[in-house]
Amino acid sequence: MSPLNDWLDRRTGYRRLVSWLLYESIPGGARWRYVWGSTLVFTFLLQLFTGLLLWTAYSPSIRAAWESVYFIQHQMELGWFIRGLHHYTSHAMIVLLVLHLLQVVIAGAYRAPREINWWFGLLLMGLVVGTALTGYLLPWDERGYWATQVTTKILGIVPLLGPTLERLLLGGPTYGHHTLTRFFALHAGLLPALMVLATVLHVVLFRRHGVTHSEDTKGADYFWPRQAFLDGLACLAVLLVLAALAGWGGWDRGFVFGPEGGAPLDAPADPSRPSPSARPEWYLLFLYQFLKYFPGRSEVIGAVVIPSFVAGVMVCFPFLGRIRRGHALCLGITFATLTGALLLTVTAIREDQTRPMYQAGLAGAEKKTRRILELARENGIPPDGALAMLHRDPQTQGPPLFRDNCSACHRWDGHDGTGAQVTEVRDGVSVAVPPSASDLAGFGTPEWVAEFLKDPSGDRFFGQTRHREGTMVQWARKNIPLLTEREIEAVSAFVIHQPDDAESAVADPELMALGARVFSSGNSAGAQECVMCHQLDHPEVSGSGIALGPELTGYGSPEWLGGIIMDSSLPRFYGSQNSGMPKFAHRLRDQELQLLTDWILEESHTGN
């Protein structure tokens, strides 16, 4: 040996440690079935490493958690890969734990003298699941938030100590800033530290007793090199699978190897909006499904008592294994539990596939996710966070605002703004409600105005209002036949594109001029001018009438639309002719009005 190694060994004694690590005797020789423990150690080290990397970029705060994870996933070099690895390695650890457990149970390695090591193994299993559960919340996205709500609420129903434990875990009476800081401290601090400790003890104890083998085993190997080689191959296989998963973008997209693949990231959690897709990760679906079978107050039995009982029975395996046929019993219990879990998992997945509400929720969540990613890419994320940005986005907020404020009378392309029919219950039956005001899809476009002019008493316009037989309808009946198609187009374009919308004026100045002429003086065929009833402040428009109808200065602009929503009974709008549209001045916040008008106009102009 080199003098340097001798020098080091005299001072540290490292050779003893190395030979202890490498020259473990394996009676019966190296086996594939002994690789599970090593793959678990490998995946755990991988988690520590990728976790540490993520730690350098993650911020556990309500207005920074989702945002920092978004940045990791979509902006940082290979962020999607590191995060994808971390995510799928946690799944892999669950799978490997089950295989490892099966191998130990089948070999009867839970029995004396290995009882304590069996218990360390169970403890490690609990720690892995605990780390996975706390990690699920950290991105603070919809799925993590709602699924963790269920988990912590189950903790809250544990008899006696439940509510106290729940509050200590959440860091307060409800979810808040300290929920994330505490979950992060558990996920990245306490639980991994305990896992390192328990793993070291688990391995040391394992080395004390060695692999479990039958009495008549012949031959022997050392761990190095044959078993180490098998273990290395197994770890490599695990790593390759994980790397592939990190690049997987779902069945519809296949392998993408980019930010759209790997670990999912939903829209940021929003407690004030529904998110019907609250599900735990697949490996806990069986517990989730199990809860459905315990009505009323028996929830605690399904959620706490039975799972704890099964865990307790497993703790007792070393004692059960001693009695006659004990090993068969332990094997039976293990396989029965796994089969039950498998059946429950399959049932859960099947039920979700045929559940319209769940599917609709998934679609909604996907849409929201796409939108927030679009916004974040375009503008970056403002200091008050992604959720605030989503709350300020007309495309997201417009439809529910329209539904809640306008759809009692108006429609949007026949629906309530969100795509649903407006229904009401009469005599216990759900019936469609006919609109009692105009359909606003397309409002603010020349096409909408032209169609209105041609048929103001139609169902899409004044058909259901007191204006059905009003002055406008009478005017149209008499005058529209006198106007040419071109003149109708011109006057429609003119009312929308004044005052002097530079872009459209240049696009077709002739059309604008014609529109202005028709508006202020009718045409040679005898059609009456609009200005007789509608005022419009424009250099081309002269003369004024009796202002029977709404003033059209700025018609179709956000200001005009906002004004008529706030109070349509003002003299500049319908005045005393108002058809019963309520004032929204005190109902909508300024921001909501802005969002609503922006959505109506944007959606109209993009042709919804």
Added chain:
Amino acid sequence: MSPLPARLDDAGDPGIMRRREWFRKLVGGLIGIGLLLVPLGTGLLFLLNPLRRRADQHGFSRVASVDSLPMGTPRHFMVRGRRRDAWEVGAQVPLGAVYLVRQETGIRAFQVICPHAGCFVGFETVKRRFLCPCHDSSFGLDGAISDPESPSPRGLDELDVKIEKGEVLVRYQEFRPGVRERIAVS
């Protein structure tokens, strides 16, 4: 030449030696306990702080106008109000959401959080019932459990409602899930 005794006075007295040894162990033990207690005790108090925090008591906040509610079809609305969260105090932050149900008899408000395990309850327009997308608890329009197989231990939590000048005001509250009694989170 004999080696010097450790201490001249008690050399050779086994009784004194035993007592000193015992005293050393006692003091050593006490020091050990002190070394543990100071960080553990103070740390525990630090961690228990959330037990002293109280949930916000909310007043009535405006959530919708009466006219905007269709007859017989529940609709959910965001509720804003004052919220204290650790260091942060917000005046008009989203607290959560409520269902408003308008019927001939009046308007009722229900907490959207399922009393079973805390998911956001949905509404099925066709079957005219609330359905929790998580564990299938279902509730009638009056908030009561509509299916005896429902996992929920109680009906939807009704909230106090006030109508003022055509506006619906609701007092927002959350309740502990999983128990039959309605216990406000405080």
